[in-house]
Amino acid sequence: MEAVYLAEKAGFETVVLDRKAHAPALSLCDEPVVLDPTVDPAAAMAVFEGCDAVIPACEELDLLRCLDGMLAGTDIPLLFDLESYGTSCSKNRSNEIMESVGVPLPGKWPECGFPAIVKPSSQSGSVGVAVAMDDADVERALEAIRRLGDEPVMQEFVHGKSVSIEVIGDGSTARSFVTTEVVLDTNYDCKMVRCNPDILSPEDDELLGRIGRDVAEAIGLGALMDVEAILTPKGLRVLEIDARIPSQTPAAIQAATGVNLLEELAFTALGRETGRVRTPGSAVYRHVVFKDGVLRACGEKEFGHVRSPRFVRGFFGADDAITDYEPGKDEWRATLITHGPTEAGVDVRCADTVSAILDACSSETFIDGSPEVV
Numbered sequence: 141m142e143a144v145y146l147a148e149k150a151g152f153e154t155v156v157l158d159r160k161a162h163a164p165a166l167s168l169c170d171e172p173v174v175l176d177p178t179v180d181p182a183a184a185m186a187v188f189e190g191c192d193a194v195i196p197a198c199e200e201l202d203l204l205r206c207l208d209g210m211l212a213g214t215d216i217p218l219l220f221d222l223e224s225y226g227t228s229c230s231k232n233r234s235n236e237i238m239e240s241v242g243v244p245l246p247g248k249w250p251e252c253g254f255p256a257i258v259k260p261s262s263q264s265g266s267v268g269v270a271v272a273m274d275d276a277d278v279e280r281a282l283e284a285i286r287r288l289g290d291e292p293v294m295q296e297f298v299h300g301k302s303v304s305i306e307v308i309g310d311g312s313t314a315r316s317f318v319t320t321e322v323v324l325d326t327n328y329d330c331k332m333v334r335c336n337p338d339i340l341s342p343e344d345d346e347l348l349g350r351i352g353r354d355v356a357e358a359i360g361l362g363a364l365m366d367v368e369a370i371l372t373p374k375g376l377r378v379l380e381i382d383a384r385i386p387s388q389t390p391a392a393i394q395a396a397t398g399v400n401l402l403e404e405l406a407f408t409a410l411g412r413e414t415g416r417v418r419t420p421g422s423a424v425y426r427h428v429v430f431k432d433g434v435l436r437a438c439g440e441k442e443f444g445h446v447r448s449p450r451f452v453r454g455f456f457g458a459d460d461a462i463t464d465y466e467p468g469k470d471e472w473r474a475t476l477i478t479h480g481p482t483e484a485g486v487d488v489r490c491a492d493t494v495s496a497i498l499d500a501c502s503s504e505t506f507i508d509g510s511p512e513v514v
Contacts, residue, residue: 141449141462141475142391143197144168146402148451149394155187165197167448168462178206188216193406195219197385199264217409219402221309221363224383228365231261231293234381241354245295246370246377249278252296258282260290269328271297298379301371303339304389306401307352308408309361316349317401318393318418322368326509329439333388335396336422336483344376355381364405387440388425395459395479396423422486423479428497431471435497437508438473446473456496457489467500 144165147154156169159176166172177184188194194216196207204222211218228234238245249256258281260268268288270281278294285292302322307314319339323332340348352367365383369376390401397418407414427443429436446464455461455476463474476493480486494506 141165141168141446142387143195143385143402145391145451145460145462146394146400150400150403150406152403152406155191157184157187162447164444164446164449167450176203177210178202181206181210185210188214191216193217193219193409195385195402195405197387199384217406219363219385219405219409221361221383224309224359224361224363224365227359228381228383229262231259231380232291233261234359235293237358238355238378238381241358243351243355243378244376246298246379247296249294249296255297257293257295257297258285259293259295260285260288261293262290263288296377298370298372298377300373301339302368303348303371303376304366304368304386305348305352306364306366306386306389306393307356307361308364308401308405309356310408311360311362312357314353314356314361316352317404318397318399319345319348320389320392322389324511325437325439326511327439327441328511329441330388331437331439331508332424332426333392334422334424334483335389335392336486337420338483340371344371348376351376351378359383363409364401391475391477392423392425395425395477396421421479421481422483423477424486424490425475425477426490427473427475428494429471429473430465430469430497430501430503433470433501433503434505434507435494435501435503436506443473443475449473455493456500457493 141164144154154169155171156165157173157175158166161174173187175183196204207218208222254273256272258270258272268285272278272281282292303319304322305319306317321334321339322330325331364385365381366386368380369378394400398416399418403414427438429438429442449462449464452461452463458476458478460477461474465472465474478486478489
């Protein structure tokens, strides 16, 4: 959905292929196609031949390998680097590379003591991630990871502001872009992205950008990746990298600064420059769900249950929305995107949007949960 949103902002026409007839992005694009390239590659190739570029917005490894093989040797750019993605899919392997170029990482367990984070090496998002307070917690977490058929990563539990930066590489050199703050819900899923000029101090911002470039060049990145980190009381600690198009931060960056990472990625692959200049604005990107008469902030997994969404301008005062809202509907979801010259001004507009939604839905309750503090 966010990839189509970015394409629309860049003025690109979009074709979405998905094997699921009710995939949400199909209702947002210019041309929806229900098709599985791994099952019918010839039909998929007929679609791709009419496109200037192809980007996979998914994590299905069989499909990613299929696309990589289909488009290799053609003049149709695949805006994806399968080798770098394979590296980023293994937290153990990517940690080794980051250590080799001096990236500050959380301390290793057991030297770091408790609390500790135990997480699977190759899963996405918060799947299988646990906080361990003692040896019994560690064993339970390890057993859960064994059931996933994965290897564990055990590190110091670090706390602080969660930040992200995107990097685009051409296989040899790389460019870092804009730092964002990632805000989590009670399930440790991203409910909000904030983008403004002072997410980090100038020194930490420059350091995070340099970390992104160093790691991208170390792995030979030939597409887009993001670097996720925590600003701890002891400084930045990098959690992981992910070499695919991020699902939330680019929309906040585009709204705040005018920098469109999908456009930048496409132009890089085509050997061109966008010529866009970053503007010093602010933006908030957030997910909400209305259900059982209550409006709640939610993570992207909950928002993913949206059905036949559409783009709406000026949605209850937000600049943009991706939503399946209809007046009188008793359950609906929305991604709200609001921007402006200052962070404070954007926050006021966001609060006004929530109030307007509550009034329209005859509700008095907005629940905005956060993770339990350890």
